[in-house]
Amino acid sequence: MDKKYGVYICTGCGIGDVLDMEDLVDVPDEEGINCTTHACLCGKEGAALIQKDVDDGKVNALVIGACSRRVNFDVFKYDNCIVERVNLREGVVWPHSREKYPALTEDQKDDEEHFDQIQMKAEDYLKMGMIRVEKVELPVPFKTETFSKKILVLGGGITGISAALDAAKIGFEVTIVEKQAKLGGYAANMRSQMPVVEPFEELIPTVIDEKLAEIAQYPNIQVKTATEVARIAGQPGEFTVTFKTPGQKIPFDVPFPLPEEMTMDEKGDELDAETLHAKYLEFNEGKNDILQLDPEGELYGAVILAAGWRTDTLEGDAYTHLGLDLPDVITNDEFEKIAAKGKILRPSDGKEAKSVVFIQSPGKDEDDADFPYCGSVTSQVALKQAKYVRNDYADGKAYIIYQHMRTPGLQENFYKSMQQDNGIFMTKGAVTQVSKNGDDLTVEASNTLLGDAIDIKADLVVVSAGMVPVTVDDPIINLAYRQGPGFRDNDIFGGYADSNYICFPYETQRTGVYAAGAIRRAMTIEESMEDATGAALKAIQCIESADRGVAVHPRSGDMTYPDFFFQRCTQCKRCTVECPFGALDDDEKGTPKINPTRCRRCGTCMGACPERIISFADYSIDSIGSQIKAIGVPSEDDYDEPPYRILALVCENDAYPALDMVGMNRIDYSPDVRLIPVRCLGSVNSIWIKDALAQGMDGVILIGCKHGDDYQCHFMKGSELAEVRANKMGDALASLALEEERVRFEEIAIDEYDKLPGLLSDFVEEIEGLGPNPFKGF
Amino acid sequence: MSEKYLVQPDLAYIDELEGLGADTLKKCFQCATCSVACPIAPEDSPFPRKEMIAASWGLKDKLQCSGDIWLCHECGDCSDLCPRGARPGDVLSAIRYSAIKEYSQPKFLANAVEDPKKLPLLIAIPGLWFALLAFITMTAGETMTKIFHTIGIEWSHGGHGIAQANFFSTWFVDLTFIPLSICVAVVFGLSLKRFVIDIHENAVAEGKTDKKTIDIKALLQALVSIIPVVLKHDKFNECEANQDRATAHMMVLYSFIGLAVVTGIFCVVLYVFHIPGPYSQLNPVKWLGNISGAALVIGSLLMIKNRLAKKDQVSAYKDWYILGVVLSLGLTGLLTEMTRLAGYAEVTYFLYWLHLIAIFNLFAFLPFSKMAHLVYRTTAMAYAEYGNRK
């Protein structure tokens, strides 16, 4: 692209009042770049002015000095142009006022004593913007060689069936894979279910039969029962899927990565790539490598994971008091099976079970936790099953002892209506003992709403076993990915197939695989059906995005993807290992292989690469590095007491918008800080920090999202890796004779904007305590 | 705190309470707003939250013998604030009525009073009885005089002109009501004995008292000490939602006391001084009687009005029955007197007959109707005082 530069500066919104426009315009002028100012660039006239220049072919690389890039993005949008927004409003004139930082008088201007911190910041930002447009390129979308729009649904229960129907109705080809011999899942084995529509009051026959009948009407739904997925290779848009009969062993079964202890020699050093690959093949004997595609495999565009749950097995010391070994103490799952067969009869002697106690929480040791993997569903199941007892016997009594009774949303009506039944008795309480009493059982409970200690005589006791997502036992999706067939670190989600279920439902840690139903969290049939719709829409979004060569999520629409300069790759595998989404595979030599449609464009690989050979069209080591170099670092040669310079690399997902909010609220922070937004802290390469310090900047602060088990990082691992890397910088700093306190890592959530000014001044103060960087002026 | 309690829900009991106006009891979700709202609930295991769960579990054994249900004055503050519309105030009222039925013997009477279908019978029996006695009074005066003379007593108390005694012998009145009162007293006595033992046991089991045994003397002392509270309606007035009801209720209570005093005095006048009625309107005792009668009518009308106006309180048959009895008692009494003074003999005699039926209903069914709360509540309050319920 032949770049034609143009700078546009808005003087509205206070920018022109605070800044010395002449001096600012001098910055592009000195570079020989045309600069236009306007009193309201985002207004009709201002926008038309820029559009005209674009249309006339005068510019295609624009620097717009105005508001934050988070606003008016629809106004300053020009096809086939590179646009850089310089944040003069939220970033400069709004947080810093002239009352606090008065403009210089004519005399002060060149006296080597006074300087204008606001003006300096604005000029730096403008320079940084100008260098960026010079360094970045327009992206070219990635296209896969082959492309399939078919959707694969794993699991033929209510969720899978609903998702398949939803996708099929829109016109997509869908295949449902079900391990069992017939579709229907758990719902097909229930007596009745909770309501799915208003008024949410009565039990209804399960809706599964209707759904099964509906499936038959869609020729674009293919059903494969008694089948499982041996492996899913490739990437969204071109997943190559190998099916097999459950239990069968075939060469295209998915291989597993080497366990960590096998990747090292006796001395604990990592083995070289080729030995590793040999060991890996040996470890996975009889299975083909992940990169070998099954010529018989079927192509799919995206996968919906609806493999569901299994009932929990309750055993161990925590439950000894519940008498689980007694024949008439059963789980809710066993109870449902009895109920589905007919009247509720107890297993030991077939007697009519007219007094049934439902236990919702183990209740020992003052602990009010529910059984593992329980939730609102098990509460509702208890209500439902209590109603079975009442429906079967006019004199039946059903007791529910709970620590938590959860009936979210309109299921509250269901609770209310069950509660209305004279023979259903509920109390909060801790079950202390279940014991045999003649032919019957006695349930003892303490801390109940009826008083401290109660005894209940029961014919049958039902404990509420949780719904364990099948991903706890097995990878299920069997991805032929270098990082392994399942989801990594899935235990922080309790084994549920999820990546961040609050912000990004359906999203898993693997692009193109969307989870729905009880594999994501315990869900009712109603919730599962709704979830299925969500996941189906995500799968479609993924297919359509991949087809256009853009990212799906969270950088939806991003056309860039990582590009490797392989000549300099040392096969160190950092990128393959650290990619949070398993987007990179590697060959037997360890050379990375990019799968762009799996990639989320976080840049974590770019931050990881010690050779700095990974880049994106509009985001690279050089583009950010050059922006850092464009920051003016005044030294004693310039002023008697030069201002400090602090670099802040801020995550553009939470921290950057939070800083905009600081500006909008006109809260001041040190104007000596220069912000550079980054895709994710994971994309921060240590070289930027080293370069900043080497060029005399006094400190570098990284501000990103919270990490850990309840992380908020949009790319899961990015901010965590950034902290690890920042901590490792200690040695490098020491070799430069710099204090390690000059580099700091901070976490911030978007709603904590008010903490940011304090956090920044804190850092600046600490740096001032350390004194200026000795490299200043070199 | 207390020993193990074997839960035995009684489904029929839940049905019964629901029939007595507590049809919302199953709605409670145990938030305890009501217990916080109740102005007179004690701090220690306050009501009515715990009564609500006991009721929805059908724990008849726990509720029938609870003293707490009687401490409630049915102000309805709790019902106003209950987020679920479970109307705990009405539930307690139903529980109390069920307890009255439980404690009063014989059962068939209790059941008859509760059943609207039996109302004609409850009216017809005294109606026929009094009609028979009136017939005797009016037609067999001489025979009666003879019979009475053989035991040395004067038959007729009838004065001149229109006198109720000419229509209905005072002897008959007393021969009806005195044995009736004794029966009622015995029924109450027996019930109360059981009642006190039960509420004590329940209080001990639920840790609501610091007393281990019942000390009758101390209990009686407690009874004396709460009488001013009852008279002044202190508890009643503690409930904010209740100010209007307190006035009406107080009018009715005081008019009953007034009428009792008047009846007592005239009894003495008649039997000791042998002065038969009707007595002069200038007599201060007569004033008291008239004022009380008027207060009874106004008070009961106010109560009816309040009940009709209250949207958050349901009124069941048990409530209307007793209000009906009280109102007709007052009305027939006053009208009897007025028509007598106006000189309408037939009318006044007829009204007197109705009046007698009303009195009979009130007295005879006292232990079985809602009116029995007078006795149970007072006893329970005395026990709470005695047992240090705080």
Ligand code: SF4
């Ligand atoms: S680290 Fe991020 S940018 Fe790099 S390949 Fe993985 S997903 Fe893509």
Ligand code: SF4
């Ligand atoms: S991190 Fe860089 S050098 Fe290492 S394997 Fe990846 S691309 Fe190659």
Ligand code: SF4
């Ligand atoms: S009766 Fe109403 S206020 Fe009282 S505990 Fe129940 S729901 Fe709450």
Ligand code: SF4
């Ligand atoms: S009706 Fe009044 S006195 Fe009775 S429990 Fe409710 S608030 Fe308390």
